[in-house]
Amino acid sequence: MRNHASAAHPNQNDLTGLELVTFLQHCIREVINTPTDTVTAHTGRLLANIKKDLLNKAAVEAAAAFFDQLPPDRADTLANGLFGLYTDPDRIPFVADNVRLLWPRLWPFVREAARNSYGLRQARAAATAETSLATAARELIDLVDGTAYLSTEVRAVDMSEALDLLNDAHHGFNNFYSEAAPARRVLDLAGEKGDVPASVRDRYIHVLVDCFLGNGHGVSSAAELSYERMFSRFSSTDAGVALRLFIDPVYSSLLASSVGRKQWGRLLELLEPKLTRTTDRNLIAAIQAFTGNPDQLRVDTNIKSLASING
Structure with a gap:
C-alpha cells in the first residue's frame, strides 16, 4: 500500500498474508460489490439513449418525471x-435535438452556480474565438431565457443591439405592429430582476420612456405590456x-399630444411607488399638482x- 497524500506519513507498509486477505475483503465489499445507485443508473441510461436515437414524446415525459426526483448535485451533473x-x-x-427537448425540462432543477458556469463558459469560448462552442452554449442559454447568466459584457452588447432595433421600429413605418417583437426582446434581456448592465442602463431608460409615450398618433398596444413590465422592474x-x-x-414635445398626456399620467402611476x-x-x-399642460413642465x-x- 502507498500513501501519496503526504510524505509526513509512512508510505510503505508490509502486510502479512492475513492482513492482505482482510484488505482484499474490504475492497470487494466496499468497492467491487457496491451496487450502482438508482440515480446513477438512470442517468447513464438517459445519456446513452440521447446518443442512440431521437427521443419520442413518451421518453421526454419520462425523463422529465425523473428530473423531479434528482438530488440537486445530480441535476447539476446531468446538466453538465x-x-x-x-x-x-x-x-x-x-x-442536439434530444438535448433541446430535455434542457428546458431540466433547467428548473439546476442550481445557480451551475447556471452561472454556463454563462462563463460561453464568454470564455467567445473570447478565445471558439465560435462553435460559444454559439452552441448561447443557444442553450437562450432556450431557457437565461440571458441573466451571460457575462456583463455580452449582455451589454445584446441589450445595445436590441435597443437599436426597438428604437428603429418605434420611429419606423407601421410601428404599432412592428414594435412588439423588439420590445419583448428587450424585456427578455432585462430579465425578471431588470438587471441591465450599467453601460447601457441610461439608454435603456430613455428608449423605454420614448416608446411608452407614443409618437403623437398612438401607442403600440402590442408592446405596451412589455414596457409596463420593464417599468415595474425599475x-x-x-x-x-x-x-x-x-x-x-425631445420628451416634453411628446407631452403636447393627447396620447402623450395620457401616457405621461400612466407613467407617473408606474414610477411613483418606486420613488x-x-x-x-x-x-x-x-x-x-401642476395645472398646465405637461409639455410646459420644463419651463416651470x-x-x-x-x-x-x-x-
Whole structure:
C-alpha cells in the first residue's frame, strides 16, 4: 500500500498474508460489490439513449418525471452532461435535438452556480474565438431565457443591439405592429430582476420612456405590456431618471399630444411607488399638482429647480 497524500506519513507498509486477505475483503465489499445507485443508473441510461436515437414524446415525459426526483448535485451533473453533448463540435443532429427537448425540462432543477458556469463558459469560448462552442452554449442559454447568466459584457452588447432595433421600429413605418417583437426582446434581456448592465442602463431608460409615450398618433398596444413590465422592474434610481426626462425637449414635445398626456399620467402611476428619495417624491408631487399642460413642465421655475436636485 502507498500513501501519496503526504510524505509526513509512512508510505510503505508490509502486510502479512492475513492482513492482505482482510484488505482484499474490504475492497470487494466496499468497492467491487457496491451496487450502482438508482440515480446513477438512470442517468447513464438517459445519456446513452440521447446518443442512440431521437427521443419520442413518451421518453421526454419520462425523463422529465425523473428530473423531479434528482438530488440537486445530480441535476447539476446531468446538466453538465447535456451541455457537453450539445457543445460537442462533432455532435450528431438528433443528439442536439434530444438535448433541446430535455434542457428546458431540466433547467428548473439546476442550481445557480451551475447556471452561472454556463454563462462563463460561453464568454470564455467567445473570447478565445471558439465560435462553435460559444454559439452552441448561447443557444442553450437562450432556450431557457437565461440571458441573466451571460457575462456583463455580452449582455451589454445584446441589450445595445436590441435597443437599436426597438428604437428603429418605434420611429419606423407601421410601428404599432412592428414594435412588439423588439420590445419583448428587450424585456427578455432585462430579465425578471431588470438587471441591465450599467453601460447601457441610461439608454435603456430613455428608449423605454420614448416608446411608452407614443409618437403623437398612438401607442403600440402590442408592446405596451412589455414596457409596463420593464417599468415595474425599475430600481428607485431608474425611476428618478425616468421622472426627469420631461426636462429634455425631445420628451416634453411628446407631452403636447393627447396620447402623450395620457401616457405621461400612466407613467407617473408606474414610477411613483418606486420613488424613495425625498427629492424624487417632492418632484413628483409638484408635477402632479401642476395645472398646465405637461409639455410646459420644463419651463416651470419651481419644477425645474426640483428636477435639478438628484441627491
